[in-house]
Amino acid sequence: MVSSPASTAPAADAVASRPLPTYRDVEQAALRLAGHAIHTPLLRSPALDRLTGARVLIKPETLQRTGSFKFRGAFNKIRKLVEEGPKPKAIVAFSSGNHAQGVAAAAALMGLPATIVMPADAPAIKINNTRALGAEVIAYDRYRQDREQVAQKLAEERGAAIVRPYDDPDIIAGQGTIGREIASDALALGLPPEIALVPAGGGGLIAGTGLALKHALPGIKVYGCEPAGFDDTKRSLEAGRRVANAPDARSICDALMATTPGELTFALNRQQLAGGLAVSDDEVMKTIATAHNLLKLVVEPGGSVALAALLAGKLDVKGRTVAVVLSGGNVDPDLYARAIAQAG
Numbered sequence: 001m002v003s004s005p006a007s008t009a010p011a012a013d014a015v016a017s018r019p020l021p022t023y024r025d026v027e028q029a030a031l032r033l034a035g036h037a038i039h040t041p042l043l044r045s046p047a048l049d050r051l052t053g054a055r056v057l058i059k060p061e062t063l064q065r066t067g068s069f070k071f072r073g074a075f076n077k078i079r080k081l082v083e084e085g086p087k088p089k090a091i092v093a094f095s096s097g098n099h100a101q102g103v104a105a106a107a108a109l110m111g112l113p114a115t116i117v118m119p120a121d122a123p124a125i126k127i128n129n130t131r132a133l134g135a136e137v138i139a140y141d142r143y144r145q146d147r148e149q150v151a152q153k154l155a156e157e158r159g160a161a162i163v164r165p166y167d168d169p170d171i172i173a174g175q176g177t178i179g180r181e182i183a184s185d186a187l188a189l190g191l192p193p194e195i196a197l198v199p200a201g202g203g204g205l206i207a208g209t210g211l212a213l214k215h216a217l218p219g220i221k222v223y224g225c226e227p228a229g230f231d232d233t234k235r236s237l238e239a240g241r242r243v244a245n246a247p248d249a250r251s252i253c254d255a256l257m258a259t260t261p262g263e264l265t266f267a268l269n270r271q272q273l274a275g276g277l278a279v280s281d282d283e284v285m286k287t288i289a290t291a292h293n294l295l296k297l298v299v300e301p302g303g304s305v306a307l308a309a310l311l312a313g314k315l316d317v318k319g320r321t322v323a324v325v326l327s328g329g330n331v332d333p334d335l336y337a338r339a340i341a342q343a344g
């Protein structure tokens with residue numbers, strides 16, 4: 001993918017040029033997803049509570065279909081395309097891996113062929129899983145090619161609909177079902193969260209989750225969590241406009257390497273978020289091991305950033321109830337083994 005200089009604002013952001021999703025869209029997405037997506041549980045860990053001094057509610061989307069939250073938005077989008085018509089001949093998407101798997105699974109369920117444009121250096125497990133779900137994979141160089149241009153050409157050639165990874169109202173609404181479930185389950189437990197920590201890449205997950213959480217719990221403070229160097233949401237919130245990451249930025253968090261926040265996602269996030277938090281790769285590696293040891297959950301680097309922000313003390317949470325989203329668990333086995341080994 002061709003990146004822009006960190007100081008560049010891609011567009012004016014006072015008002016998004018397309019309609020933003022509403023909570024009603026999240027409710028409609030929940031109806032489409034019923035019986036297809038997993039309603040992942042809220043988990044408690046006394047050890048994690050003692051470690052942080054907070055009441056921690058873990059939302060493990062690592063247990064979601066395809067191993068990440070991405071199935072929610074992809075299925076909502078594709079089912080809506082099929083049911084509201086005209087039905088596309090095929091689906092094309094671009095993704096570093098988790099959206100790829102979500103789209104592949106959703107397209108197969110709706111009887112459509114899928115082609116996914118993926119970085120050549122994406123984790124092998126994500127490429128292999130995408131193919132195993134029946135999709136064709138087209139590799140591209142993320143540092144030299146524009147994935148959207150590659151996908152657009154394929155879509156035109158094949159009469160396919162493009163399912164974007166985050167900057168789409170139906171994708172955002174599908175991801176919003178996570179916030180809807182968190183609020184419902186937490187209220188049933190008598191533990192309404194005061195703070196929510198959510199991973200942020202292009203911003204679809206946190207935009208949708210924040211939309212639903214703020215609807216149910218207006219006073220909740222929602223924070224976007226990102227890897228250092230790819231903290232474009234944090235810096236965009238501070239600047240009041242979308243800014244891009246530096247072209248030479250690198251991170252082990254392959255799922256969170258969007259160049260800049262989306263137009264729609266940032267329009268929502270600037271309204272909803274209390275701020276952004278950034279974590280280092282070292283903090284992420286330690287968190288992967290902690291999730292393994294304390295929670296018995298396999299979490300990938302990008303999926304662990306919200307928990308990493310909590311464990312690294314990026315926010316004062318003592319005595320508070322905090323919801324933390326673990327967004328994915330599709331981790332390269334070698335990297336996972338290194339994280340466990342480094343933790344001793």
